[in-house]
Amino acid sequence: MYTKEQFSIPPAAMAAFVRRKSFGVLATHLGDEMFTSPLPLDLRGQAPDGLFVAAHIARANAMLAAFEHRPRATITVLGPDSFAPAEWFGTRSRIPTWLYCAVELSGRLEPSDPELTRQDLLVMMDRLQKRAVEGSTWTLDEIPDHLSGEYLKHIAGFRINDLTMTSCFRLNQRKDHSESLADALAASSDPACRELAPLVAQPPTLQSA
Template identity: 25%
Template sequence: MYIPQHYKNENLKEVKEFIINNSFGILINHMNGKPWATHIPLELDKDANGKDILVGHIAKANPQWKYFVENNEVLCIFNGPHSYVSSSWYLEEEVPTWNYIAVHIYGLLKIQDEKALMASLHKLVDKYERKSENPVSLNNLSKKTLRQVKGVIGFEIEIKEIQAAYKLSQGREQDHPKIIEKLENRDASSGHAIAEAMKKSKFKNLNEEVYR
């Protein structure tokens, strides 16, 4: 992804937190030379060696999995909040723009065996049921219901490269107070989230951990 230098976020801790909190991503590979994308949860995890990986699954009815070639590179996209920014909020004349947060991850895909798939599904359900009033657990589901697992393919992606774009009106720091005020006064929750991200960006640690 094209990222101007001043929009790059190389703080690994912050980017990991973003992925965890925005884990409904897009998995992209090639089918017969044509890009194919599926919108699915892609959870950040670690493999047996402690390396960062993404874990997910798709339906066998989705032909994408038939083109999962071991160790072929895939692209995963994670979208965060975004918002239109009116140039009427600037001190000086300029064109409007759009602020956003997005992360692209390139990695090598490996299909899971059934044991690893079930372990990842337990983690996935437990994560999102944690705050439920009546949480569901796969441990309590009948064998008949769990047979549906036969209809999915699980996979792991060894992370090779992370590209993180945090476009938050860098270079227009003099306009930040007005931009933040206007975003906070809007109804859109994504605008509020961008305002919060702009506030946090002022206090970023300069000693960032760089993912290589």
């Protein structure tokens, strides 16, 4: 992913962003053929060297053919984004632009056996359940065995190891009129714009000055 130093956020912030979203687009290849698939994901371990992604796809997904070759793979996780017209800068002498937040995770894809797939699925579901429903105690064990077993037969788990992470939070850094832009975003009816407003006002990036 193309980025610049002023658009990069610290590694801990990248990990937090990915864990908060827990959804991205996986891209990999087999020979000259590229495959992409949107999917939930679980970023686990500790930085800098212990991070890995656990996820799964449907066995019916044609991407599965690439897994046995343990290819390089990339997951792109996108945050809020918006077109920013010239008027939002409080001047008509600005070129319109696009604001966005993104993190890419790249590494070596390793297919998981059925038992590891089940374990990783349970860990991810437990985390997301408790985040979505306060005090949730739901588990996969509440599903009849024949139904959960049938579901698990139709998914293929994998991990992505040896991760590198890249970020691009393009938020008008090193340019003027950020206060006017943040105010315009905050006043918008679009939830993505309102989410961008405090980020533009105070970018979380390494070099925002």
